[in-house]
Amino acid sequence: GAVVSQHxxxxxxxxxxSVKIECRSLDFQATTMFWYRQFPKQSLMLMATSNEGSKATxxxxxxxxxxxxxxxxxxxxxxxxxxxxxxxxxFYICSAxxxxxxxxxxxxxxxxxxxT
Amino acid sequence: xxxxxQHNHHxxxxxxxxxxxxxxxxxxxxxxxxxxxxxxxxxxxxxxKYFSGDPLVKGIKGFEAEFIKSKFSFNLRKPSVxxxxxxxxxxxxxxxxxxxxxxxxxxxxxxIRP
Numbered sequence: 001g002a003v004v005s006q007h008x009x010x011x012x013x014x015x016x017x018s019v020k021i022e023c024r025s026l027d028f029q030a031t032t033m034f035w036y037r038q039f040p041k042q043s044l045m046l047m048a049t050s051n052e053g054s055k056a057t058x059x060x061x062x063x064x065x066x067x068x069x070x071x072x073x074x075x076x077x078x079x080x081x082x083x084x085x086x087x088x089x090x091f092y093i094c095s096a097x098x099x100x101x102x103x104x105x106x107x108x109x110x111x112x113x114x115x116t
Numbered sequence: 117x118x119x120x121x122q123h124n125h126h127x128x129x130x131x132x133x134x135x136x137x138x139x140x141x142x143x144x145x146x147x148x149x150x151x152x153x154x155x156x157x158x159x160x161x162x163x164x165k166y167f168s169g170d171p172l173v174k175g176i177k178g179f180e181a182e183f184i185k186s187k188f189s190f191n192l193r194k195p196s197v198x199x200x201x202x203x204x205x206x207x208x209x210x211x212x213x214x215x216x217x218x219x220x221x222x223x224x225x226x227x228i229r230p
Binding site for chain 2 (some may be wrong): 044045
């Protein structure tokens with residue numbers, strides 16, 4: 001149980017285009033989802049916290065107009081990288097918490113974004 | 117805000133050696149503590165977690181960690197490592213009060229010589 005999937009696993013896009021990444025909780029309802037970014041050989045940096053039906057809370061330094069997050073249902077959150085640039089190339093990982101008050105998060109396999 | 121420090125950036129050991137990876141956090145309140153592992157080319161996996169109770173936590177694959185509150189530490193240990201333990205290890209912390217976001221340390225790369 002507690003499986004989180006991401007789609008696509010890899011995506012290559014041209015500079016200036018937008019890319020949408022999906023995060024799904026497959027066997028549980030996720031009231032809260034989190035989006036992380038991981039640069040090569042570095043740690044995971046939290047980008048934003050997404051609660052179903054409300055606006056995402058972004059971490060300091062993360063541009064909310066560039067990284068659009070939507071959490072329209074209890075099993076799906078999307079991250080859209082708008083007007084992507086090569087410096088946005090990274091590994092994007094989502095995680096989900098399965099119930100209010102739960103301390104544990106379940107991580108997706110990540111999406112490798114390459115902007116050319 | 118809470119933060120996590122992992123002092124060892126890269127650790128190299130021979131097979132059968134004992135392992136201890138350091139982790140310290142900074143937050144005065146009650147915390148939840150985690151160790152995650154990321155094998156080459158794979159996604160993050162939970163090794164073990166501490167929420168409350170016995171401060172010595174046993175996880176998968178023979179790993180354990182000890183929460184020492186007075187030292188704000190949660191070091192990861194394994195008595196005898198294997199080549200397959202080669203991976204990146206991340207310590208992480210979240211505040212207990214709001215079941216909030218997990219903050220990760222910078223990670224420790226573990227290389228095991230066969």
